Amino acid sequence: MKKAVVVYQSKHGATEKYAKWISEELRCDLYERNHIKPVDLKQYDTIIYGGGLYAGGVAGIDLITKNFDQFCNQDLVLFTCGLADPLDKDNTDHIRNSLNKVFTAQMQEKIKVFHLRGAMDYAKLGPVHKAMMAMLHKMTTKKDPDSLRDEDKQMLATYGKTVDFTDKATILPIIRYIQEL
Numbered sequence: 001m002k003k004a005v006v007v008y009q010s011k012h013g014a015t016e017k018y019a020k021w022i023s024e025e026l027r028c029d030l031y032e033r034n035h036i037k038p039v040d041l042k043q044y045d046t047i048i049y050g051g052g053l054y055a056g057g058v059a060g061i062d063l064i065t066k067n068f069d070q071f072c073n074q075d076l077v078l079f080t081c082g083l084a085d086p087l088d089k090d091n092t093d094h095i096r097n098s099l100n101k102v103f104t105a106q107m108q109e110k111i112k113v114f115h116l117r118g119a120m121d122y123a124k125l126g127p128v129h130k131a132m133m134a135m136l137h138k139m140t141t142k143k144d145p146d147s148l149r150d151e152d153k154q155m156l157a158t159y160g161k162t163v164d165f166t167d168k169a170t171i172l173p174i175i176r177y178i179q180e181l
């Protein structure tokens with residue numbers, strides 16, 4: 001198998017958990033995003049980047065987008081980690097649309113994207129994230145209930161609670177994809 005590395009940015013731990021599981025399965029190197037420089041990623045054939053989803057954006061994705069020219073001869077894999085259910089196509093289309101705002105056409109073609117489901121513990125959120133979620137909750141409750149997407153309904157149902165949808169089995173498609181490269 002080609003030489004791979006997993007790099008991740010995780011605020012609340014779910015992306016980190018997936019990144020560790022993937023690196024263990026692939027027996028490859030693992031780095032937190034701020035602990036590796038782009039130049040040090042050049043030695044790998046495959047770069048797997050994982051980031052938590054925050055207001056539609058992938059945490060730390062600029063590591064890939066800003067340095068894309070340096071990585072164009074490598075295989076690039078991205079996994080997102082969010083609360084929205086990735087089995088719901090509406091949710092993955094939504095993430096894809098957000099990604100396409102930061103990805104050029106070339107990036108969209110080259111980067112293989114997977115979506116994994118994360119976790120949230122409201123009691124552990126910092127003040128900024130707590131305020132963002134409170135605002136989102138307030139805005140969502142004001143919407144016409146018939147217009148709510150599944151993601152909105154789920155957010156309302158789990159608001160203020162602790163939820164954990166992390167599941168090791170869901171990394172399998174990523175592992176298979178990388179092993180077949």
Ligand SMILES: Cc1cc2nc3c(=O)[nH]c(=O)nc-3n(C[C@H](O)[C@H](O)[C@H](O)COP(=O)(O)O)c2cc1C
Nearest residue numbers: 010011012013014015052055056082083084118119
């Ligand atoms: C302020 C805030 C915004 C979020 N925005 C999204 C989002 O747009 N889409 C989503 O699926 N999950 C969203 N989430 C849920 C996180 O993606 C989820 O908690 C994930 O596990 C975060 O990854 P981490 O645990 O590695 O930090 C949000 C969470 C917070 C606190």
